[in-house]
Amino acid sequence: MKLSNTSEYAIRILSFMARNPERKYAAKYLIEQLKISDKYLRRILTTLSKEGIITSSQGREGGYTFQKKIQDIFLSDIIDATEGMEKYLGCVLGFKECSDENPCAFHRQWVTTRAKIVHDFQETSLTDLNLNANIKF
Amino acid sequence: MKLSNTSEYAIRILSFMARNPERKYAAKYLIEQLKISDKYLRRILTTLSKEGIITSSQGREGGYTFQKKIQDIFLSDIIDATEGMEKYLGCVLGFKECSDENPCAFHRQWVTTRAKIVHDFQETSLTDLNLNANIKF
DNA sequence: GCAAAATACTATATCTAAGTAGCATTTAAA
């Protein structure tokens, strides 16, 4: 399992913001704190904004705030917003015809593992990640 | 979890060859059967050959045969040979500092899932995949 | 209204995996 860089950055950004979920964050501040390049970070913030995870306010005194409670924002929501979860859901060996009804020889084995992966991402919220005090951002 | 296209092709090729593991396969024949582009398939075969999974014999009457018994060739060996497994083993959220000793907040949760992924790939051999009669190649 | 400080948009550059093309080399049958 390897997420796209964009997803990893998005999770880092939101995880950082979740430390103080009520405040408004300017992109400039996040750039300083997280050492992500200006334009790339801004693009990710715009995406997260359009996808309904954060709200942007333009103009002087503008910035970004959470659109929902952080206990209602799950890793799967963030991945969906950035790269989409679909690619992780098909046959891991790439057999186009493989399905529950017409499984490849690895299917039965993989189904439970994939369910665990999906479960982890769907059940872990930003609140759960809010204990990252020991991790440098 | 999404393997590289190259890994997926490699698994398809070897899985197909495993149906009759003693015979020698010419690239030309595999191209016909598997509908993979000539040069790309040949490149993958050369890689698998260098990595010790199959043996190539050059010249007229040449082709590819398995270098080991198919029950001793595991999915993890194939992935290692093509793209490497390393990328799947680090912190899935991308925290550089994350480790067993200094875990991110998702680490404990993910460790067991990742172990299951690795287990599936390390324990499934080409023999286990040899029941793919119901899958079109 | 104007200037400062913020986000938004569009285009471009860079990197890596994926895929293609052409020529070189090897081997064995005739």
Added chain:
DNA sequence: TTTAAATGCTACTTAGATATAGTATTTTGC
């Protein structure tokens, strides 16, 4: 020993993700 049939090597092209640059737009304080 020549030729056909196979693999091997190197270079090139393409596509998508990653990253950067420049300009436009929005909002607030004065």
